[in-house]
Amino acid sequence: MALGLCACTTNQILGNKSKNSSDTSSSNWQSDVSELNEKIVILTRWQQGYRMTAQQAQFKADRLQFQEENIIDSKRLWKVAENAKQKAEDLQLIIDNLVVQRNEILTRHNQPIPKTTRDENKNSIEEQE
Numbered sequence: 353m354a355l356g357l358c359a360c361t362t363n364q365i366l367g368n369k370s371k372n373s374s375d376t377s378s379s380n381w382q383s384d385v386s387e388l389n390e391k392i393v394i395l396t397r398w399q400q401g402y403r404m405t406a407q408q409a410q411f412k413a414d415r416l417q418f419q420e421e422n423i424i425d426s427k428r429l430w431k432v433a434e435n436a437k438q439k440a441e442d443l444q445l446i447i448d449n450l451v452v453q454r455n456e457i458l459t460r461h462n463q464p465i466p467k468t469t470r471d472e473n474k475n476s477i478e479e480q481e
Contacts, residue, residue, distance in 0.1 A: 365394055366446070381457050388454040392447055399443040406436035 367387075413429035416422040455465050 365391055366450075367391075381461055385454055385457055385463075388450050388457075392450050392454070395443050395447050395450070399440045399447065402436045402440040402443065406433045406440065409433035409436065 409429045410433040413426045413433060416426040416429065419426075451468060458465055
């Protein structure tokens, strides 16, 4: 995985704390869940931004490829789109890891696991089949 994100910014959001699931004491598990939810929301917004950047760059590149004088710009925009897509994929891996951590804490404390947009999308696809 080629993490193209600014490592310092991602580390600031993730908190550089390496928490084991067993480190969560019974008194602060709710604040840990809130913190994880906040990180998930922030990273999801970043991911949406990268996806939008990729989509816009792809659209412009596809349009410019047919203009001979803009071939170089088209290739550059395809690269921008590719990089933005990779960053969005990298963020998804981080988000998935945070969701697993949150769900482990909730399960340990007999709390319901919230449905994610990803779960809802998967269910709607299964229903269509």
